Amino acid sequence: MKNRIKFFLFLLSGLFVIFICMKNVSAIPISSNETTSENHDLDKKVSHDMKKVIYLTFDDGPSYKVTDRVLDILKEKDVKGTFFLIGSQIEGREGVVKRIYDEGNSIGLHTYTHKFNKIYCSEDKFIQEMLACRIQINNVIGISPNIIRFPGGSSKHLNNRCLKKLHDNNFKVYDWNMDNTDGLNPKLSPYSLYRKATKGSEKLSKVILLLHCTDMNNNTCEALPEIIEHYRSQGYEFKTITEETQELYFPISRRTFTFFENII
Template identity: 55%
Template sequence: MKALKYIKIMLITLFIVLFWFLLIAKDNNIKGASNKLTADSSDKKVIYLTFDDGPSDIITGKILDVLKENNVKATFFLIGNQINGLEDVVKRIHKEDHSIGLHTYTHKFKKVYSNKSSFINEMLQCRDKVNEVTGISPNIIRFPGGSRKRLNEEYLNAIHSCNFKIYDWNAETVDGLNPKASPNKLYRQATKNSGKISSIILLLHCDYMHKNTCSALPSIIKYYKDEGYEFKAITENTPEFYYPIGKKTFNFFDLISSYVESDC
């Protein structure tokens, strides 16, 4: 009987130790990943131009022209179902050494955010479409509308279990909400916080309606070049950057299952 009692105590102790190990590892991962962007630049000033909601026929092509003229690399977060018929645009993005990221397959918020599996499958479908056209399978992703108030610990574990890395932004224009905003207004929005941030991920868009974004882009590039920023494309080596997520009370068995459950 005493032996059985000691075995029970040892098992309980083992479970407690395992629980705290997983809890600490999980919490450190969440804290450490959310704001690592500055680690990529040290004393250098770096800007990542990122373009959502492509590809489109004319506008994405014109943006690529501007980037080529200015010898600047950028990152394009593409919507998978918009690639059909625009394969040449996607091939050009890849051929000219820009990065391609995943922005879901449909960009339909209700479908994308209906549940964790739907979100993961949207990213996998988008990646498959990019691979079909370019031969690459990128793992960099961006939430439609950004991860704020959408990303939680369960989603984060599922996303990381599929080797995806999340990239939100810390600077933006108003072109997502108001594509008809003047080029001058877009320029002011894109540059207003530059003095406060040494590493910038700038949110822009390249859908068919964003011609003013294209018009503002040369001035935005010139501004950041004059300010001494280095232009980079996001790669899988770029420190992950997503908005902080809230904590919650952990259930031990939920914590264990989150490490073994995967949709990919």
């Protein structure tokens, strides 16, 4: 009986010692310099995402007053933009096109007529429209841009076959991921245009912002300085789209037939 009691007391004392040791081990602090491989990967991802870039893009020019006013603002704010020009708009506005180019901005193609019933009747017609626009620009400033933007965006118009044809002609496609909707409603208040141009941008490290510079876009000019200051204050770097810029287009349709058919 005495032996059993001794064994029981010995067992309890052993368990008590083990408990004390485990408690002390758990209390040892982990060095603040120790991180897991997952944390290192997360740090790299965060630091990479922190490099933020914005491309200010202006469609449907050149116009007389508004495009010049946009250029004045860009020059004052020391930033550059990308202008997707309509070929038929250039005649009589050659001076505006030269100014866009001479002041270090980028120029892209936005078809020759911008008439949907013409440009979207076939893939070949669409490419012809881009080529005609490029010739018009080349006649004025001596360069042949290869960056293009679909009027209304590439959604529902671009499939793999069409994209291959465009690439075979050395064209690169650029849609947008932010839009101030001044193409749909140019008479929106400057504040509304500003809000639409900036809301949600904090989720994006790369912004391609759609703006317009037709004669109707005076309110865009009013909003533009604040738009620029917003992105500047958020640490964005302003860049122009060039042939080296990674393409950005809306999801390509998986259908095998062309979306250029039956477009009104």
